[in-house]
Amino acid sequence: MEINEFRKHAHAFVDWIADYYENIEQYPVKSTVEPGGVKSQLPPLAPEQGEKMEDIFNDFQNIIMPGISHWQHPGWFAYFPANNSPASVLGEMLTAGLGVQGMIWDTSPAATELEEVVMNWLRDMAGVPPHFTGVIQDTASTATLCALLSAREKATNFQVNQKGFQKTLRVYTSGHTHSSIEKGVKIAGFGRENLVYIDTDENFAMRMDALEQAIEQDIKMGLTPCCVAATLGTTSSMAMDPIDEIGKICQKYNIWLHVDAAFAGTAAIAPEYRNFLKGIEMADSYVFNPHKWMLTNFDCSAYFVKDAEILKRTFSIMPEYLKTSADEKVNNYRDWGIQLGRRFRALKLWFVIRSYGIEGIRAMIRLHINLAQEFAGWIEKDEEFEILAPVNLSLVCFRFVKPGQSEEELTALNKKLLKNINASGKVYLTHTVLNGRYCLRLSVGQRNTRVKHVEQVWDLIKENTRDW
């Protein structure tokens, strides 16, 4: 494709993207295609000869688009959001155009140095103490794996890296933790049996007596406590583990404290919501995802560590072909994570923070939290519904209830309710199970979600349950 062809198509794509945003509410939030519905329309073999971009783009519109669930639709209340923004898309365009691979400082100094600066900005914006150093990872799963590996190496004086496991290392987390903790524990070779699930209290937060008891018991058994993985804002119910208390226990027993605030961390940009971070100064590592709630395109996960030397020593490799004369003076981020190659992700983050300013991001956070709390208020006032977890930040866990119904019947009714409101195409919610109770999750976080969209959820719910 000649440059002028590229120019023509790229302009057309810009208009398509802008039109898409203007008309996004005309799409059903969740794709309605059946399994196999997309691939059945695609040929089994690649074309021998190049095709015209017009034809490719037609297929994109006719075959791919019906199979897209619209994460940027203001009716998106499913999972956690992955909201983006015009500024972020602009940043992604330049990242794609430059095609830089920032594995080391030398391969594009600006990619490394902008990341350094922007991660300092983000740290200071988001209530993370100044003794932390930040680095961008792709996802919180990866950041959590980095934390588990650093904990593993610190606990063994870097001997697992060198010799493999010589003793049994234990990791503690709550039963409401994200699945990435278990995944990371398995990847890092601890073994799932060495992941100790600590009981939670009525708010789904880790119980301190149970944590300390588990640690004491392990020590008596000759096992080595290695890491506590605490969560601020669990995926199911936005529960907050008390990291100020966990931090003290970790210090007492010399255990690595990793704090996963993948979604909730963004809320700390608004000081009035920052209280869940109390004790964060005791953490060894901390992660939250600007790609969830901070207007930045997936992927962009912000990983902060107390001691960057431990992180680097955990991952450091130095083959001849990567040595450069600048190595002593700069950050080479290849040693700060799993991957060698790195996209220039700092650019979109810089665009977002500058375009919105801290105040602009705070305004969005406040709006979303208010919308969720307002929705929770409607639920509370309605005796046909109940709230199943404390309404923290912008997540509401609730269900339809009817006197005399068994748990099985309530589960069936709420499954039906979820299916029906999602079938409207106007909104998309997902579910979880809390204390054995099936419930719906309203997770507010899409950039353009306003009160009318939350009202629409409530209207759909009321309409569907009118005769129940």
Add this chain to the structure above:
Amino acid sequence: MEINEFRKHAHAFVDWIADYYENIEQYPVKSTVEPGGVKSQLPPLAPEQGEKMEDIFNDFQNIIMPGISHWQHPGWFAYFPANNSPASVLGEMLTAGLGVQGMIWDTSPAATELEEVVMNWLRDMAGVPPHFTGVIQDTASTATLCALLSAREKATNFQVNQKGFQKTLRVYTSGHTHSSIEKGVKIAGFGRENLVYIDTDENFAMRMDALEQAIEQDIKMGLTPCCVAATLGTTSSMAMDPIDEIGKICQKYNIWLHVDAAFAGTAAIAPEYRNFLKGIEMADSYVFNPHKWMLTNFDCSAYFVKDAEILKRTFSIMPEYLKTSADEKVNNYRDWGIQLGRRFRALKLWFVIRSYGIEGIRAMIRLHINLAQEFAGWIEKDEEFEILAPVNLSLVCFRFVKPGQSEEELTALNKKLLKNINASGKVYLTHTVLNGRYCLRLSVGQRNTRVKHVEQVWDLIKENTRDW
């Protein structure tokens, strides 16, 4: 930012990107900024109020651009390439605009199903046997880690995942392997001492007698041979491990065979260069990176496995909040790798393959290999230079030589030569060390590299060494 503002800026950015490509040869290939030169120009704190995109973009041009090394410059001969293309940038634009997170089928069926189809296309194009199943990973480092973990679990009947390490597992690779093997071995908990470096022959390929001897010795010692990580196209010198012979040894001892062809794999799209894949049917896993040489923006790594069930069982997690009614009928790629969240990477790959067609990609491969071979011919004919490794595909390892000079003197001269030609700003090469000899690497792979750019390297070299 309102949509109309976005539209305006995005159009301007398209023109900027197109102009950048048209004028890219006016930039020095490698950035000339000093360490700290970018960050010293950036404020230490994020702005409280939002800023105008015009101002942000000005800073991008004035502060960031001088710190960019231009991977898309046709004078890029450093490392391996990370070439992109207009079609790929167009795909990235749509991926950014849609802002889809394809962690499971349900969150955008088209993202999953297009990946399935395009990975089949790629497998069949690139000489990978039809019993392999493909999945996109971010980088070969991650794919290699997936391979090591699958090998670990297969060798222990999934007991490391469950209980942690109960026995000593051994991994074999050549001394010329990529650093990601060592990194993966450490991450997966094997311990570096259990990574056995096998001697190489005069072509820097793994020696079969040494491999079998190492395996036999380990078995005698009561250790468990687990994985051989073979390389097709080493980073230093494009050496090819003989995977047909390695495959037989792996079958004999029931060892996982992982094959890393991160750069070279693309060459197999041209059948006449495919011979290095002889024996690939015996591999358990295979990776190559479309983001290196196949015109696809970083990141996009193609990972192929013989038995997808092992991969899924290695990574599978199933929290309540991710369960969907489609789970039995579809691929949920969250279980196919490290991360939960996933970008819609298949889109750019689909755009590239369709836009170029298989023939278009082959034409580029052939051109690049011919250019490298032509350059090697010039070196061979010149007694002041020598080639230090077999010239496989598009990589030439060479150095300046002068009778009577010690190795130290030759190293100093060649370092000086590399520094001088890179200082021209016209070309960018990097170095390696082979058999203790410092040498320059000419790695051809940027999309727009033509014979004049290779001639320019040669002219600069001759000019700089004229009086030596």
